[in-house]
Amino acid sequence: MKLAVVGGGSTYTPELIDGFARLRDTLPLTELVLVDPAAERLAVVGGLARRIFARQGHPGHITTTSDLDAGVDGADAVLLQLRVGGQAARAQDESWPLECGCVGQETTGAGGLAKALRTVPVVLDIAERVRRRAPDAWIIDFTNPVGIVTRALLEAGHRAVGLCNVAIHLQRKFAALLDVPPEGVHLDHYGLNHLTWELAVRLGGPDGEDVLPRLLAEHGPRIAEDLRLPAPVLARLGVVPSYYLRYFYAHDEVVDELRTKPSRASEVAAMEERLLKMYEDPALDEKPELLAKRGGAFYSEAAVALAAALLGGPAGAAAGTGPAPGSVQVVNTYNRGTLPFLPDDAVIEVPARVGPDGARPLPAPAVDPLYAGLIANVTGYEALALEAALHGGRERVFKALLAHPLIGQFTQAEDLTDRLLAHNREHLAWL
Template structure:
């Protein structure tokens, strides 16, 4: 019989939680869980998801010991894995992240530009606190982090915990792209052997090999050029996400070397993207009125009915599947390939060693064994170095409490560029985030 593990899910009140819980049910045979705790600082929000979870597990995983709590001792004691998806400030602050820059003629987006800067400055404090809380109670637990903006969080955690080799930062966007590639090519995405380099939300697939060593990237690029790019779950996607995926064809037309991460559109076409964003109704509003409302309403409805059988709260299976599969690969030394965020150390030969790059890695019981990609061309190197400079300056601004470093970070970002705009946006974000950020002097 396989060993069963203890897990805690941080951010239990997230709208992504039902999908993650369903992934645990689907994989109970290959990744048994003895005890699962959901933890959130927002008790009422988590309660709705937690009561739904009780029903789900009673129906699909009755032997699982499950609870949800706001108590750190209950949540973090005697754990093998910590799955983290926190959102400091909630959607209310995300809305500010998007609307404040937009009101000043600058892109407002969750993880890109000033919005990502603001979110990152909020996330660092709570992520450091969480790691310390976990290490006090479960010093050997693996911390698998989804918290955004993952690039800034990863750099901050490496700064604060340089010797902690059991923190692994990961994002589901590359696997979402791989699933969509599989659909376009009529192939099983699990059989792809991808080559990828970049930063989080800022990278490129260079090759898309199959199990026989055939590279399908040229065929995929030709398909997108002729037919456009449609995501794997297009029928579930909000219009803003469909517009995001549609931009892939534009990026490939202008820069045909590699298959781009969708978020690159904000950095390559900032003026165009700004013209398409509505300062009065942003993606945060779309989520709150859409997925947020639907997930919580359906969880409440399921509890009222006493069954989850009629609920359709699962959105984007890749999010839940991937992080559970990652834990399973570590637990049972499966040496499976994932795209993860790691310190460069020569993986991209012509980037500095301390850059937090996103690359493919084989994952087993001792963590990641990454695959290097050699030297990259000048254009991509320059793009990455500029973006990483922004990310590093953001982290330094937080640790040093430096207004100047924060201003440098926003000025460096390709969605801003102009220092006067950067100062204006920064001052407004400081006021909005006074309960979350350190004082910047």
């Protein structure tokens, strides 16, 4: 079994490698290829990857290459984890929206649109090359904005599923609070990528007992603290929103904070510099603790489970992680009537049964209008954002910004359009 990781020079990659090594019974890789244009960085990450495999006794062969076509040739699955423009582009996404009084964040609001415009054309080019060199391969997209990128891939006819670590992170957190194994916790996790709510937390499976009211009653303040939302807000909602909802529920407070603190991009850039220095150490043969602060918690477990299910691999029960092929996992895929208030071709983030034929969403519970309205609004924005990413044009960019619920004002949309284009000219071929 061959798997290629595009963006393999990322500082995230050792987290992924650690998961592949620990969960080799779930996903029995024989060949793993790390693909990245940054050859020097790739060599450092690749060296650590091989040492991790050796330490844990994984028999698979790890290679590195800057040649995309060679790297994906004959792959069974290709995982995308790239960042067009690097941390420098992220730093811009987090800064210029603040000048207009809007949240500066790399996946939400105006910064999220900028990232989509840079990313979609690059990902589609990669996917076309995968189709030529590995026509039966599954594409697993971890590249943000996951919902928009996954929709672009699906509309182009690729075998693709989107992946985010928010759901598995919450599953692990709730399991710890309940003192039960993670595989015994099922989330009624519904919405869009980075715009989701846990409508229920069930024990044992999709039809199990809902213990969310108990969780909120016994651990509400702790959960609220993690989300950086007031505990009374969670109590009033009766659900657990993803932490990205803070950008909507406390927008002005967040803008004030972002204007007075170092950007996340600067923190991550400094952390990446430290991580790469660590990775250079030939004695290091495990992922360092610092990597946990980089983000992407439990990313490897989610990626292994998804790839194993798509490729029809064995169950991971022996490794204690679990999902077998055909199991229920939270993924990004076509709506297909799951949420009746959205178009069928919207990409949603929901529990789905995943197997070699792809992802099929489970029947969804009724979604309260408080959440359905915002989901529908952002879905409209995402459709416009994808049009702008595919076809370019200032007017398309402006309409997408005007449609976003964090913007929605004519003068702000005009100003943000000018700033977005000025900061991304080198990445947008149509300019």
